[in-house]
Amino acid sequence: MTSTDAATDGHEAAVLLERTRTAVNPRLRDTVESLPGSIRRVAMYHFGWEHADGTPAAGSAGKAIRPALVLAATRALGGDPPQAVRAAAAVELAHNFTLLHDDVIDEDPTRRHRPTAWTVFGTPDAIVAGDAMxxxxxxxxxxxxxxxxxxxxxRLAACVIELCAGQQADCAFERRGPQEVTLDECLAMATAKTGALLGCACALGALYAGAGEETAAAMDAFGREAGLAFQLIDDLIGIWGDPQRTGKPAGADLAAYKKSLPVVAALNSGTAAGAELAELYRRPMDPQAVRRAADAVDRAGGRDWAQLQAADRMSRAVQQLSRAVPDLAAAGDLLSLAEFVTRRTR
Amino acid sequence: MTSTDAATDGHEAAVLLERTRTAVNPRLRDTVESLPGSIRRVAMYHFGWEHADGTPAAGSAGKAIRPALVLAATRALGGDPPQAVRAAAAVELAHNFTLLHDDVIDEDPTRRHRPTAWTVFGTPDAIVAGDAMxxxxxxxxxxxxxxxxxxxxxRLAACVIELCAGQQADCAFERRGPQEVTLDECLAMATAKTGALLGCACALGALYAGAGEETAAAMDAFGREAGLAFQLIDDLIGIWGDPQRTGKPAGADLAAYKKSLPVVAALNSGTAAGAELAELYRRPMDPQAVRRAADAVDRAGGRDWAQLQAADRMSRAVQQLSRAVPDLAAAGDLLSLAEFVTRRTR
Known part of the structure; x- marks a missing residue:
């Protein structure tokens, strides 16, 4: 992978994210505080700025990867990042709108180590707060x-429609049988659900630097490819991640019957191991079955495929970035962020 | 009330609405058809253009009152209505986004005489389709x-936030006791939930005629006041409407314990009849209790108050309109539409 020493150790990205939060969070918070009464409360809670009872909380509003991509893209193209702070806040709001609604739809009980908004304020208020955001x-x-x-x-409105399509596809896949989802469908879903907003963040940064449509499109593709690499690695960690580092039991995604990318690759491999995995996905999943399933994904080629795909996507991302920013030295921040997202949970 | 003969018989409004549908629906439909796969299906169903199985349906997409207000406002201010068709379609999409989500939140089973989208496609798909719209x-x-x-x-984005606040307040009121909602809160909720989008439609029409902020604000106020008059009359009909004309049993809103405007006026009247109504609202509601409740709203002054308020709001609406369009002759279409919405269910 193309990278500088500074990028690979993750320190540079951490500094960038911290600087982004300092620049963007005040604007983001002012904007959220402008929401009418009860909606503001749900939103303030969701961002971790208030407890459920409305008292101040010290929580952070998330890592700010997307706003950091907006500002880094603006800087890489010679723009003035402070002028793009509003766009960075808009992207973060759009991201958090999806989190609020996804939690309702998936009935997820926790987000950022706290009870999700819908469990605290009820589904109607969580839906409406997401709409308002x-x-x-x-x-x-x-x-x-x-x-x-x-x-x-x-661009952001079009991206939101794509995010919706991704979420819809994700729900539809869960209702289908283990071998009824193709790898292409799964890649398209991950691109829509994860890649689209990362791409949009980069494209908005480009537009705010005065870039034309072609450069914005290349920046968008960079963010998308990096987002897909992130998803592939996240999926690998969901099966083989070190429980001590991920905070989740080994094979958590398998225990939840998730149709993640390595799993779908294995299921569609046409191998005996793939058939074995399909069979395991139809039965109750105890720790032994989880181990057998992980082994089956590996033997069916799902692990290798995902690792190669992730590397391939990162190299495509860098290629797209070099189209948008011919002087790659100026793109150091974007590269650091891309590497950070693809290694953040390892 | 200021009105022409043509306006009062409702014929002129019917022609305007028909003409609006002809002008706007093709654009609206093209736009909805551009949505990705499964989301498009939910949206096409919601608009009545497809059956649940995806086959074509002849249903209409609603009366098109809001798009008609956009185009009429543009025309009244000397603009070119065809240039505002896109804005008219946008307002109708925003309206239908609220319908999709309100049906989920209120768990309403029918809309426009058909099963609601969430009952057909499930809550997740209805939420996501609303988001995309x-x-x-x-x-x-x-x-x-x-x-x-x-x-x-x-303006439209700000209006959507107001619509969300109105929907949130509406849900919150339902959870409160009969005498725990003030009339001011109830009027504010109705303004946000019903008036805001009618006002926004008129304001967008003004902007598309090249009007300045002041004229747009007066147009917005016209739509809001007319919207509130509509809501008051709709609430009166919900209690005293003729079942043969409304298609609902007499006193339907009382049987559902609705805290409509005349009811809240009665509950807050400080009269013995108001206290009697509060008591009835705490007990099971049989047909006899519904008749007694209607009588109590009347004796507590809720009916008179709502009728006077409706007339007052219409006269304020006309006053605002005359600020936006000094030559009221040019505003005939807007007046026809305002009178149509305030009498459409009688």
């Missing part, structure tokens, strides 16, 4: 007087 | 090259 994201851009704001709004 | 509405405006599109996007 989406509208707020697009309002932030529409009210921006930067010349790029209209193009940025259009 | 909201993003699509704002995307339509962001992609418009009309000089008013940025201001229109900002």
């Amino acid at each position: 989406l509208a707020l994201a697009l309002r932030l851009l529409a009210e921006d007087r930067h010349p790029a704001s209209a193009a940025a709004s259009a | 909201l993003a699509l509405a704002l995307r339509l405006l962001a992609e418009d090259r009309h000089p008013a599109s940025a201001a229109a996007s900002a």
Whole structure:
């Protein structure tokens, strides 16, 4: 993988993220605080700025990877990052809108180590707060007087539609049998659900640097490919991650019958091990079955495939980045962030 | 009330609505058809263009009151209505986003005489389809090259946040006791939930005619006041409407313990009849209790109050309209539509 020493140790990315939070969080928080009464409470809780009873909380609003990509893309193309802070906040709002609604839809009980908003405020309030956060994201851009704001709004709105399609596909896949999801469908879903917003963040940063459509598209592709690499690695960790480092039991994704990318690759491999995995996915999953399933994914080639795909996606990402930023020295921050997201849970 | 003969018989409004549907529905439908796969199916079903199995349906997409207000406002201010078709479609999409999510939240089983989308496709798909329709509405405006599109996007996004606040308040009121909602809170909720989008439709029409902020604000106020008049009359009909004309049993809103405006006025009247109504609202509601409750609302002054308020709101609406369109002759279409919405269910 192409990388500098500074990028690989993750320190540079950590500094970038910290700097991004300092630059973007005040704007993000002001914007969220502008929401009407009860919706504001749900949103403030979701971001970790308030407890359920409305008292202040010290929690952070997330790592700010997407806002960092916006600002880094602007900087890489010679733009002025402070001018893109509003766009960075808009992307983070859109991201958090998806988290609120996904938690409702998936009935997830925890998010960032706290009870999810719907478990605290009820499903109706969580749906409505998510709606308002989406509208707020697009309002932030529409009210921006930067010349790029209209193009940025259009891109973010289109991206949200893609995120919705990804979430919808994800739910639909869960209802299907183990061998009824193709690898192409699964890759398309991961691209829509994970890659699209990372790509959009990079594209918005480009637009706010005054870049044209072609450069914005290359930046978008960079973020997408990096996002897909992240998803592949995250999926590998969901099976073979070290419980001590991930905080989850070994094979957590298998125990939950998740149709993650290595699993779908194995199921579609046409191998005996793939058939064995399909059979295991139809039966109750005890720790021994989890171990057997992990082994079956490996023997069916799912592990190797995902590792190669991840490397391939990262190299495509860098290729796209070099199209957008011919002087790769200027793209150091973007590379650091891309490597950070693809290794953050290892 | 200020009105022309043509306006009062409702014929002119019916023609306007028909003409609006002809002008806007093709654009609306093209836009909805651009949604990705499964989301498109939910949206096409919701609009009545497809059956649940995806086969074509002849159903209409609703009366198109909001798009008609957009186009009529543009025309009243000397603009070119065809240029505002995209904005009209965006407003209708935003309206239908609220319908999709409100049906999920309120667990309503029917909409436009058909099973609601969530009952057919499940709650997750209905939430996601609503999200995508909201993003699509704002995307339509962001992609418009009309000089008013940025201001229109900002107004529509702000309006959606207000709609969310209204829906949130509506849910919160239902959880409170009969005398724990004030009339001011109830009027604010109705303004946010019903008035805001009618006002936004008129304001967008003004912006697309090249009007300034002041005129747009007056147009917004016209739509809001007319919307509130509509809500008051709708609430009266919910209690005293003729079952033969409304298609609902007499006193339907009372049987459902609805805290509609005349009911809240009665509950807050400080009269003996108001206390009697509060007591009835705490007990099982049989047909005799419904008749007694209707009588109590009447004796507590809730009926008179709502009728006077409705007339007052209509006169305020006309006053605001005359600020936006000094030559009221040019505003005939808007008046016809305002009178149509306030009498449509009688």
